[in-house]
Amino acid sequence: MRYQVYADLSRRLTEEERSAVFEALEINVPDSGCVGPQNREEDEVYFSVEAPSDDKASALAAHYMNIVISHAGLDVQYMLALQTIDGGFRAWTPET
Numbered sequence: 260m261r262y263q264v265y266a267d268l269s270r271r272l273t274e275e276e277r278s279a280v281f282e283a284l285e286i287n288v289p290d291s292g293c294v295g296p297q298n299r300e301e302d303e304v305y306f307s308v309e310a311p312s313d314d315k316a317s318a319l320a321a322h323y324m325n326i327v328i329s330h331a332g333l334d335v336q337y338m339l340a341l342q343t344i345d346g347g348f349r350a351w352t353p354e355t
Contacts, residue, residue: 260329262316262341266304266324267297269336276333280304283330288323304337 272280277294284292284306292306306323310316320339328335 260310260312260316260343261320262308262310262343264292264304264306264308264316264320264323265340265342266320267340268302268304268338270301271296271299272335276303276331279331280327283327287326287330292312313341332335334339 260301272294280294281292284304287296288306290307292304294302294304297303304324304327306320308319308323310314310319317339320341324339328337
């Protein structure tokens with residue numbers, strides 16, 4: 260099943276940091292993704308994953324986010340929200 264992944268970051272990123280995150284998504288996440296302002300105080304990263312269950316999708320999403328954050332050289336925390344095509348929704352905060 261395909262899951263849409265929304266990762267709310269703990270703070271707003273600079274333009275340089277956004278560029279680094281986008282580059283990390285392009286290199287490390289299948290089908291890439293995007294990053295941008297979520298609201299006045301934080302940014303959001305979006306991408307999708309293919310997984311057979313909610314638990315595996317959550318683990319895979321956290322794995323990709325950890326790689327993206329490391330590759331971009333960021334010091335941020337995040338909260339994941341996964342949504343399925345049928346509208347199912349699951350919020351999850353990984354231990355980072």
